[in-house]
Amino acid sequence: MSANIDHLKEEHHQPSGLMRWITTTNHKDIGSLYLWFSLLMFFVGGLMALIIRAELFQPGLQFVVPGFFNQMTTMHALIMIFGAVMPAFVGLANWQLPMMIGAPDMALPRLNNWSFWILPFAFTMLLSTLFFESGGPAAGWTLYPPLSLQGGNSMPFVIFSLHLLGASSILGAINVIATILNMRAPGMTLMKMPIFVWTWLITAFLLIASMPVLAGAITMLLTDRFYGTSFFTAAGGGDPVLFQHIFWFFGHPEVYILILPAFGIVSTIIPAFSRKKLFGYDSMVYATASIALLSFIVWAHHMFTVGMPLAGEIFFMFTTMLIAVPTGVKVFNWVATMWKGSMTFETPMLFALAFIILFTIGGFSGLMLAITPADFQYHDTYFVVAHFHYVLVPGAVFAIIAAVYYWLPKWTGKMYNETLGKVHFWMTTIFVNITFFPMHFVGLAGMPRRIPDYAVQFTDFNMIASVGAFGFGLSQLLFVYILFLTLKQPVTAEDKSWEGAEGLEWTLPSPAPYHSFDTPPKVE
Amino acid sequence: MTGTKGTIVKLSLVVVAMYGFSYALVPIYDKFCEITGLNGKTNEVAYIGNDIQKDNRFVTIKFISNVANSAPLDFEPSVTEMTVQVGKPYNTHYVMKNNSSKQLHTTASPSVTPGKHAEYFKKVECFCFEQQTINAGEVKDLGIQFIIDNDLPHASGDIILSYTMFDITDSVKETNRL
Numbered sequence: 198m199s200a201n202i203d204h205l206k207e208e209h210h211q212p213s214g215l216m217r218w219i220t221t222t223n224h225k226d227i228g229s230l231y232l233w234f235s236l237l238m239f240f241v242g243g244l245m246a247l248i249i250r251a252e253l254f255q256p257g258l259q260f261v262v263p264g265f266f267n268q269m270t271t272m273h274a275l276i277m278i279f280g281a282v283m284p285a286f287v288g289l290a291n292w293q294l295p296m297m298i299g300a301p302d303m304a305l306p307r308l309n310n311w312s313f314w315i316l317p318f319a320f321t322m323l324l325s326t327l328f329f330e331s332g333g334p335a336a337g338w339t340l341y342p343p344l345s346l347q348g349g350n351s352m353p354f355v356i357f358s359l360h361l362l363g364a365s366s367i368l369g370a371i372n373v374i375a376t377i378l379n380m381r382a383p384g385m386t387l388m389k390m391p392i393f394v395w396t397w398l399i400t401a402f403l404l405i406a407s408m409p410v411l412a413g414a415i416t417m418l419l420t421d422r423f424y425g426t427s428f429f430t431a432a433g434g435g436d437p438v439l440f441q442h443i444f445w446f447f448g449h450p451e452v453y454i455l456i457l458p459a460f461g462i463v464s465t466i467i468p469a470f471s472r473k474k475l476f477g478y479d480s481m482v483y484a485t486a487s488i489a490l491l492s493f494i495v496w497a498h499h500m501f502t503v504g505m506p507l508a509g510e511i512f513f514m515f516t517t518m519l520i521a522v523p524t525g526v527k528v529f530n531w532v533a534t535m536w537k538g539s540m541t542f543e544t545p546m547l548f549a550l551a552f553i554i555l556f557t558i559g560g561f562s563g564l565m566l567a568i569t570p571a572d573f574q575y576h577d578t579y580f581v582v583a584h585f586h587y588v589l590v591p592g593a594v595f596a597i598i599a600a601v602y603y604w605l606p607k608w609t610g611k612m613y614n615e616t617l618g619k620v621h622f623w624m625t626t627i628f629v630n631i632t633f634f635p636m637h638f639v640g641l642a643g644m645p646r647r648i649p650d651y652a653v654q655f656t657d658f659n660m661i662a663s664v665g666a667f668g669f670g671l672s673q674l675l676f677v678y679i680l681f682l683t684l685k686q687p688v689t690a691e692d693k694s695w696e697g698a699e700g701l702e703w704t705l706p707s708p709a710p711y712h713s714f715d716t717p718p719k720v721e
Numbered sequence: 722m723t724g725t726k727g728t729i730v731k732l733s734l735v736v737v738a739m740y741g742f743s744y745a746l747v748p749i750y751d752k753f754c755e756i757t758g759l760n761g762k763t764n765e766v767a768y769i770g771n772d773i774q775k776d777n778r779f780v781t782i783k784f785i786s787n788v789a790n791s792a793p794l795d796f797e798p799s800v801t802e803m804t805v806q807v808g809k810p811y812n813t814h815y816v817m818k819n820n821s822s823k824q825l826h827t828t829a830s831p832s833v834t835p836g837k838h839a840e841y842f843k844k845v846e847c848f849c850f851e852q853q854t855i856n857a858g859e860v861k862d863l864g865i866q867f868i869i870d871n872d873l874p875h876a877s878g879d880i881i882l883s884y885t886m887f888d889i890t891d892s893v894k895e896t897n898r899l
Contacts, residue, residue: 304725371732379724409736413743428747432828432887434850439750443743506757
């Protein structure tokens with residue numbers, strides 16, 4: 198590894214301080230930028246969630262006016278999806294992909310820099326709309342017309358920032374695919390790639406195929422509002438339902454963009470702490486690919502109540518249920534990986550285990566929602582809110598936290614405090630369930646989503662959920678404290694920080710050198 | 722690096738193609754609605770001539786009207802119900818009144834219920850999607866001529882023609898300003 202260390206010294210000509218971060222083309226620097234930015238957005242979006250939960254603590258209007266409440270639900274979703282979860286996964290991809298496939302860096306380093314630096318500007322513009330006289334966007338993150346067309350001046354700003362975010366994601370995805378397809382170490386065939394690399398490769402294809410469709414849909418909204426077109430304006434012969442079709446044609450692949458990398462992380466961590474190889478690697482790859490393909494033919498299950506021919510309802514019901522098959526393959530493979538393994542329960546493993554259990558709960562409520570006649574009852578209730586928060590928070594977010602704990606010693610050369618990590622895990626897991634589990638009940642009882650006030654019979658469960666939400670928010674401050682403590686330590690971590698960890702990244706020293714592999718490693 | 726370049730070019734083409742696909746979904750959706758009769762979309766123009774066979778069947782057509790977003794308009798059909806012979810053209814009209822003190826621009830969108838019968842309801846003349854300008858206090862007749870197609874399945878019930886009138890004054894001004 199002395200070659201790497203020499204290379205590090207050569208890097209002294211690079212700018213220091215702030216300019217280092219603005220001009221950097223290094224995959225690790227950009228990965229860190231993405232991850233820190235994601236953490237910041239996680240707290241911004243979380244603050245909005247807490248405003249929502251504070252208002253819903255009891256019926257009636259206490260803290261905010263309904264218009265602002267609607268802005269909070271809209272912004273919370275946009276920030277969490279585009280600002281927290283997606284950048285976190287891109288950050289992990291940046292850090293890990295070159296190390297995992299034995300490459301020195303990403304294939305397109307300058308593009309990489311650009312895709313990150315679009316984000317702060319896009320989110321500044323998005324958040325600035327909250328200070329407009331007419332307020333921020335309030336029509337929900339799905340931006341359904343006609344409501345979104347009737348909104349205030351925020352609308353073009355929101356659309357332009359979404360265009361920027363889409364551009365950033367597409368550039369990032371092109372970079373990921375170009376890296377994986379062209380820069381693998383000799384001997385690493387596609388079917389020998391680590392599973393996290395596979396899931397990101399498939400995610401990147403989903404991004405490239407779906408993000409342009411979102412761009413098209415919101416451009417149509419923009420021209421409807423300002424240039425007299427009538428894609429969705431009923432007055433000119435347009436159809437608002439058309440927007441829902443185009444939006445969800447993007448939207449459903451998007452929800453798998455938010456979860457497939459999480460599958461990859463869990464499939465990496467579970468074998469490491471079970472000290473066994475991943476059970477059914479090939480079937481994991483095929484399952485991921487089938488989930489991705491199916492995601493393009495199920496979109497209308499988000500809009501069963503909109504009025505569709507019976508054949509359509511049945512088609513979308515069955516294709517949606519079909520997704521449970523590859524997802525089930527994954528869950529059973531994870532369980533089979535642990536079977537008779539010598540398991541230990543360090544913090545990353547705990548988060549990965551909680552992921553399997555809680556994500557599966559979210560998957561089951563998803564199956565319930567897939568049943569068309571039942572969906573007519575559940576549609577737009579808190580049951581839907583419970584469902585997608587179960588797959589996104591203990592799903593995507595838990596996987597991201599698990600990944601950070603798992604690779605932190607490799608990134609920084611420093612080990613986090615295991616006891617505090619476990620406290621963080623238990624607080625997070627308990628509070629996440631206190632927050633989201635009662636939402637199933639109020640949803641089934643008929644409480645609609647996106648309302649600032651509700652009928653009194655829903656009070657008890659809403660109070661429980663609000664208490665859970667504040668507990669969850671506070672637990673994440675502990676996460677920041679743990680990160681802070683870790684970074685303050687001296688470098689002590691071993692190259693191979695976990696006994697059962699496998700993969701090329703663990704052959705590098707900890708912390709990983711600035712340029713990962715100058716000479717490609719040999720893979721048998 | 723040629724491998725990387727090739728990858729970038731191919732992926733960029735996919736991006737452009739998918740952007741185009743989002744726009745292609747618009748005509749695809751229209752065609753789909755036409756085939757399934759979804760949303761009660763009607764054909765814009767119909768052929769009418771002496772060679773069209775009259776049928777000995779009669780159906781009841783009901784006319785209803787809506788004003789979108791509580792615009793300051795009265796908008797009513799002149800007759801609410803007609804019994805018509807299949808295959809024969811008929812005329813009727815809607816009446817619109819501007820209750821405001823300003824000139825308004827309006828436009829109407831039609832819909833036929835049940836949707837699967839929309840394709841047999843052929844409009845020869847219609848004010849659908851035409852921009853109307855109506856002065857303060859003015860009353861306007863908006864005519865339609867229609868014919869029920871001979872292919873209308875037997876044992877069809879009543880057919881309802883609905884018009885929703887939109888006040889588009891603001892968007893007309895906005896478009897002109899741009």
